[in-house]
Structure formats: C-alpha cells, structure tokens
Amino acid sequence: MKLQPGIHIAYKASVCHSTTLWHRRLGHLNISSLRLLQEQDMVAGLPEIKAVKGVCEGCVLGKQCREAFPREATTKASTPLELIHSYVCGPMQTTTKARNRYFLTSIDDCTRTHWVFFLMHKYEVLSVFKRFKAIVELQSGYKLKKLRSDRGEEYTSMEFDRFCEDVGMERQLTTPYTPQQNGVAERKNRTIVEMAKCLMLEKKISFEFWVEAVNTSVYILNRCPTKALLKKTPFEAYSGRKPGIKHLRKGYRLYNIETGKVIVSRDDVFNEDACWDWNTQEEKSVRIQITEASEGEQGHEGSSCDSVAQCGASEVLSSSTEIYYQERMAGPQDINTPLKYKSLVEVYEKCNLCIIEPEIFEEANEEEA
Numbered sequence: 001m002k003l004q005p006g007i008h009i010a011y012k013a014s015v016c017h018s019t020t021l022w023h024r025r026l027g028h029l030n031i032s033s034l035r036l037l038q039e040q041d042m043v044a045g046l047p048e049i050k051a052v053k054g055v056c057e058g059c060v061l062g063k064q065c066r067e068a069f070p071r072e073a074t075t076k077a078s079t080p081l082e083l084i085h086s087y088v089c090g091p092m093q094t095t096t097k098a099r100n101r102y103f104l105t106s107i108d109d110c111t112r113t114h115w116v117f118f119l120m121h122k123y124e125v126l127s128v129f130k131r132f133k134a135i136v137e138l139q140s141g142y143k144l145k146k147l148r149s150d151r152g153e154e155y156t157s158m159e160f161d162r163f164c165e166d167v168g169m170e171r172q173l174t175t176p177y178t179p180q181q182n183g184v185a186e187r188k189n190r191t192i193v194e195m196a197k198c199l200m201l202e203k204k205i206s207f208e209f210w211v212e213a214v215n216t217s218v219y220i221l222n223r224c225p226t227k228a229l230l231k232k233t234p235f236e237a238y239s240g241r242k243p244g245i246k247h248l249r250k251g252y253r254l255y256n257i258e259t260g261k262v263i264v265s266r267d268d269v270f271n272e273d274a275c276w277d278w279n280t281q282e283e284k285s286v287r288i289q290i291t292e293a294s295e296g297e298q299g300h301e302g303s304s305c306d307s308v309a310q311c312g313a314s315e316v317l318s319s320s321t322e323i324y325y326q327e328r329m330a331g332p333q334d335i336n337t338p339l340k341y342k343s344l345v346e347v348y349e350k351c352n353l354c355i356i357e358p359e360i361f362e363e364a365n366e367e368e369a
C-alpha cells in the first residue's frame, strides 16, 4: 500500500466480520463467551463465530485469563437496585490529563449492570454516589435499597452514614480481610482492569488514557455473558432490550496530540488493525468526513473484501462528500476546525454511565429490528 508523502489516511479494515476482529472489539472477550453471545442470541449484529488459530497479542500482553464464566456468588437480589456493590479502585500509577486517579464502580446485584465513574480524589465518592443513585432510580423506576462496600474511609465517613440514614438505605460493610464478601465488586474490577490493559497494550496506547479503556471495558462487559444471568446480558436484564453491537465501531473520540483536545465524532473511517506510534509521532492525519456515515457502513455490511487497502479506499471515495486535511503541524490558524471540541475533563464527566445506548431513534430502531 502506497501513501502520498506527508499524508496519512486512516483506512477502515473491511475484513471486519472475522472472529478475531470481534474478539478485539469486545475487549478481547474469550471465544467461548463470544460463541455464547451468538448462539443464545444475546446481542444483535454479531456475525458467525469461528474457531481461531494462533495467539492474540493483546491477550498475551494483558495477561487476559478470564474463563468463559467467572464464578459468581449463588445468592442474588431479585429486583434491580435491591443491592448495589460499590468499590473504589486506585490510585492508578498514571494520572490522566483530567487528573483522574481512581475509578468507582457500582454493580447491580440483580442484573450485573456496571456503572463507572472517574475521580480525582477519594473524597468525591459520596457526591458521585449521590448522583449515581439519583440517575439510576429515575432511569429504572426502582429504589436503591442496600449498598455493599468495604470499610474504606470514603464509605464510612459521617457524611456518608448520614446520607444513608436520610434516604433509608441499608448498609452492608464487609468484614476486613475477607474480600470474598465484597467479591462481586472486587472481581469485576479486576476483570475491568484486565480488559482495559489488553485494549491499551494491543494498540500501544499510552497509559494516560486508562480512563478511556476502563470506560470502554465497562461498556463492553455490560454486553457480555455472565454466569449470574441466564441467556441475557446485563444490559438486557437491566433495560429489557437486547443490546446491539454494530455501533461498536461507529462513534469515536479522537485525540488531537497538538491541542490535547478530544473530538467526539461519528464520521470517521478507520483502520482497526493499525496503531499510532507514540514514540515517533511523525505521522500526519487526514480526517475524512462522511455525511451519510451510517449508510456508508451499511453499504458494506454484507460484502466481504480481501484487500483491506482496496476496500478502505473505495469506501472513502464512494461515501465521502467532504474531505479535509488536518495536518499535525498545522497551527491554530487551521481553518478546518471541527464543529465540536471537548476537553478531556468534559469527556470524562460525561462518560461515566455506560448504559447509554444509540442516541438517535433510527439507530435504536434498526438495532431492535
């Protein structure tokens, strides 16, 4: 494949129906769980899962060793929000640009739905938990009844105690040195971290972006099988809808190395097999805007293409109505400023609720069909 000097095009791999690609898109989910998702018809949009030969580099690097079914406790809440497991993970070795060092996970015992929030300090736990409680109660129509956590200061402060009393929420504090009592949350956090490591190591992404990887992992795990549920993903158990996974490659957050800003985009054409070389950083990027992004993708859904380069190029030409170049060296005078810039802080504030589904009606409708 020959590129014009000075121009770097993001090609989209269209041999995209392979099992390996979906293994990677789903956070290096093991093949038996992938097969289960498909055979039990637990998600919409997953192609046939075939046997895979060879070793996956991401799995090796991330030391992914999850079984198809992690062991789960047998007793289980019978209604959503009856029991929430909560756990703070951190401090992480690398602080993000938005100065996040911790993440807080909340797991619904009944549906195994996960939510994740990113924190700078542990003292933010109470305010974040209040926000979480308000959102999920409104969303689900259920009331949060019991909270299980460890005895970390963040959960045992006077303010936290008072809040629980005020709202009539029962506390279950686990006994120190018996992690099995808080097992669901601890095990899940390990799974989240493992998956995030696989994603980052395979794509050689700087650990500065761990928030993105953790957020993605939680989003994926809500759409993966768990032993605690029969023939359903946590997403379906919580929302009553089967999750679609076609959109997993439709929206992107692009990081601009020069400005340190993130662009939220749905209109990019990608090479899913490539990774950015953080050491040389010499490439220039070309952003290709496709007005009918979803149609462009749909048009190629059924077709298979042997040559990644060929397929990527034809797709670019056929579906682009506007192409503009965004070179790394271009200064602030660059006239091709994207419509919407977001700072990382803003992005991370918004990315904590992983239950969010397609934003437009047509997309949701299409996935349900």
Ligand SMILES: [Zn+2]
Pocket (backbone or CB within 6 Å): 023, 024, 028, 029, 056, 057, 058, 059, 060, 198
């Ligand atoms: Zn893998």
